[in-house]
Amino acid sequence: MKIDHTVPMEYSTDENKMKILGFWIFLGAEIALFSTLFAVYFTLQSNTNVGPAAEDLFHLSPVMIETILLLSSSFTIGLGVHAMRLGLKKPMMTFFGITLALGAAFLGVEVYEFVTYVGEGATIQTSGFLSALFTLLGTHGLHVTFGLLWGGAILLQIKKRGFTPETANKSFIFSLYWHFLDVVWIFIFSFVYLKGLM
Amino acid sequence: MKQLFPPQHVMGFLFSLLLSLVALVAVLFDLSFAAGMTILVVTAIVQAGLQLFLFMHVKENAESKTLYMNILYALFVGLVTIFGTLFTMHWGYMVK
Numbered sequence: 557m558k559i560d561h562t563v564p565m566e567y568s569t570d571e572n573k574m575k576i577l578g579f580w581i582f583l584g585a586e587i588a589l590f591s592t593l594f595a596v597y598f599t600l601q602s603n604t605n606v607g608p609a610a611e612d613l614f615h616l617s618p619v620m621i622e623t624i625l626l627l628s629s630s631f632t633i634g635l636g637v638h639a640m641r642l643g644l645k646k647p648m649m650t651f652f653g654i655t656l657a658l659g660a661a662f663l664g665v666e667v668y669e670f671v672t673y674v675g676e677g678a679t680i681q682t683s684g685f686l687s688a689l690f691t692l693l694g695t696h697g698l699h700v701t702f703g704l705l706w707g708g709a710i711l712l713q714i715k716k717r718g719f720t721p722e723t724a725n726k727s728f729i730f731s732l733y734w735h736f737l738d739v740v741w742i743f744i745f746s747f748v749y750l751k752g753l754m
Numbered sequence: 755m756k757q758l759f760p761p762q763h764v765m766g767f768l769f770s771l772l773l774s775l776v777a778l779v780a781v782l783f784d785l786s787f788a789a790g791m792t793i794l795v796v797t798a799i800v801q802a803g804l805q806l807f808l809f810m811h812v813k814e815n816a817e818s819k820t821l822y823m824n825i826l827y828a829l830f831v832g833l834v835t836i837f838g839t840l841f842t843m844h845w846g847y848m849v850k
Contacts, residue, residue, distance in 0.1 A: 573816065577815075577820065577821070580824055584824045584827065584828030588828060591831070591835040592835055595835050595839035596839075598839070599843045599844070620774075620778075623774050627774065630809060631767040631770075631809075633809075634766075634767075634808070634809040635758060638758070638763065647758050731809075731810075735810050739802045739805050739806075742774075742798055742801045743802075745777070747794065750778070751780075751794060
């Protein structure tokens with residue numbers, strides 16, 4: 557296997573380059589997936605039936621907490637990749653660990669929010685608006701949950717094997733995934749929550 | 755310790771927090787729908803661009819042209835899906 561030392565390790569072999577490009581194409585498909593869910597939400601958002609409307613249901617503070625948690629986790633994983641490029645294993649693992657902890661905290665707040673909604677009688681079956689809302693938020697939350705498992709597995713591999721072209725590549729691709737989830741959240745924050753409260 | 759926190763990333767992070775606070779203006783003040791939506795659209799796009807260029811390192815990729823084409827194509831598909839749906843389900847459909 558030819559290793560190119562002029563580029564960061566995650567790009568250093570042809571296979572690594574292909575994997576990063578392939579992951580970007582996957583992210584393109586994810587954009588299409590979330591677009592369909594946004595389209596459903598925008599279509600159904602005023603079909604509230606007997607349930608609450610967006611402005612009755614949403615509260616600003618949990619949403620701000622979620623946003624700050626996810627933005628911070630995006631920052632720390634960026635620092636993790638930076639540390640990886642400096643070849644610093646321990647700081648990289650610390651930053652990835654903080655990222656996953658922030659992601660778990662985000663999920664905690666989201667679950668708390670869902671429980672609050674259901675407690676107020678706003679379940680996925682109450683109205684078209686709520687079905688679309690829970691589907692959109694749930695798909696994003698599921699991606700974050702999967703990210704926690706994936707990121708945990710990567711941390712174990714880094715711990716065992718250190719930085720190799722393979723593990724560096726996996727870590728970088730995971731960081732792309734995590735930043736992408738942050739971008740999706742920004743759109744949920746803006747066009748679901750803030751627009752709903754406007 | 756200092757080398758672990760590149761200034762560009764720190765600035766980018768502070769800017770992203772600032773952008774979400776700016777987006778709050780749309781909710782906290784009594785703006786018209788058009789003005790509020792403009793603020794939301796602009797802050798969301800800047801925020802997404804920040805992630806893409808600063809944290810996802812699009813520019814440094816040797817295939818960056820392919821990446822841009824891929825992202826633009828995905829955005830095109832996404833926007834057609836969203837606005838096409840709104841067009842058929844809301845704007846273009848009137849019960850007389």
